[in-house]
Amino acid sequence: SYDLTQPPSVSVSPGQTAGITCSGDQLGNKYTSWYQQRPGQSPVLVIYQNTKRPSGIPERFSGSKSGNTATLTIGGAQPMDEADYYCQVWDNSIVFGGGTKLTVL
Amino acid sequence: QLQLQESGSGLVKPSQTLSLTCVVSGGSFSSGNYAWSWIRQSPGKGLEWIGYIYHSGYTYYNSSLKSRVTISIDNSKSQFSLKLNSVTAADTAVYYCARLYSSSTVGDNWFDPWGQGTLVTVSS
Numbered sequence: 672s673y674d675l676t677q678p679p680s681v682s683v684s685p686g687q688t689a690g691i692t693c694s695g696d697q698l699g700n701k702y703t704s705w706y707q708q709r710p711g712q713s714p715v716l717v718i719y720q721n722t723k724r725p726s727g728i729p730e731r732f733s734g735s736k737s738g739n740t741a742t743l744t745i746g747g748a749q750p751m752d753e754a755d756y757y758c759q760v761w762d763n764s765i766v767f768g769g770g771t772k773l774t775v776l
Numbered sequence: 777q778l779q780l781q782e783s784g785s786g787l788v789k790p791s792q793t794l795s796l797t798c799v800v801s802g803g804s805f806s807s808g809n810y811a812w813s814w815i816r817q818s819p820g821k822g823l824e825w826i827g828y829i830y831h832s833g834y835t836y837y838n839s840s841l842k843s844r845v846t847i848s849i850d851n852s853k854s855q856f857s858l859k860l861n862s863v864t865a866a867d868t869a870v871y872y873c874a875r876l877y878s879s880s881t882v883g884d885n886w887f888d889p890w891g892q893g894t895l896v897t898v899s900s
Contacts, residue, residue, distance in 0.1 A: 672840075704886040706823075713872060714823065716888040725888060757823055761883035764838060765813075765825035765876075 675758055675768035682774045689745045691771045693758030696739065701760040703741040705734060708770075709754040717756075718743060748775050778803035780873050780891035784858075788867075788898050794860040798873030798891060805854040806831040811876040812856040813887065814847060816869040824869075828876050829856055863898045870895050 675695045683689035693703060705718040716725050718734035721741065731746045745752050753775045758768040784796035798812065813828035827837035829847045837845050841860070849856040860867060870893040878885040 702881075702884045702886075706887070713890040713893050714887070715890070716886055719877075719886040719888070720884065759823075759886070761885055765828075765885070767823040767825065770822045 673760075673762035673764070673766045675760065675766055677756075677758060677768040677771045679769070680772045680774065682776065683745075683748045685750060685775055686747050689748045689752075689773060689775075691743045691745075691756050691773065693741045693743070693768050694739055695760065695762075695766075695768075698739040698741060698760065699736065701762065703734065703736065704759045705732075705741075705743045706757045706759065707752075707754045708757065709751075714757065745773070748773075750775050778875065778889055780875065780889065782871060782873050782891045782894040784871075784894060784896070786894065786896060788863050788896060789900050790864055790898055791862055794858070794863050794867060794871075794896055794898075796858045796871055796873075796894065796896070797855055798857070799853070799855045800875075801854065806851060809877055809879065811836075811878060812847075812849065813874050813876045814858045815872045815874060815887070815890075816867075817872070817893075818866075818869045821869075826858065826860075826871075865898050868896065868898045 706714040707717045708714040717732045722734045733744045755770045757770045779802050788794045811828040811830050814826040829835045829849050846859045872893045874887040874890040
């Protein structure tokens with residue numbers, strides 16, 4: 672089975688930039704999506720097709736990819752961005768990363 | 777604005793069948809680019825994709841659950857359903873339904889939006 676690796680946790684001070692990585696074999700050849708899940712809520716799509724932002728998602732959220740690592744960057748993190756973040760790709764099946772807990776403090 | 781709402785039994789006994797339904801409202805249900813999907817999240821854990829179905833009835837399941845899962849669709853009611861048989865405590869989770877957009881490019885897909893989720897507990 673295909674594995675996506677995310678760091679369990681990332682911390683950032685308010686107003687600073689946070690980066691959450693997602694690594695996997697041949698990830699460079701795959702489309703990556705990212706989801707935000709605030710405590711007690713359903714996941715919300717924040718990035719699709721590696722770099723695109725859905726309508727309504729703040730511009731401080733951006734996606735990028737380098738080699739076999741995709742990165743979700745939150746520029747100028749806000750307390751409301753504190754959440755779990757999941758990456759997702761397709762590898763003959765839908766695969767989610769293990770999730771990263773972002774703490775803003 | 778498209779909305780999805782899960783419903784079904786919140787408590788299921790071990791070895792029995794879990795049954796959930798997701799009703800879709802506020803948007804197109806039969807577009808060829810959309811599949812309707814189930815995803816679950818065990819308490820304190822990450823997301824696990826279960827499977828999806830197109831309005832044509834075509835299904836695709838997670839291989840780890842395939843032997844126990846059936847997803848069906850009722851286009852006339854804009855709803856789709858999940859059945860998971862022979863459940864154990866390991867199937868205790870919040871179950872989400874979501875729309876999966878898939879382009880013509882293999883692997884180009886994403887989930888948006890998601891339902892609010894429903895907790896299913898497997899216990900005697």
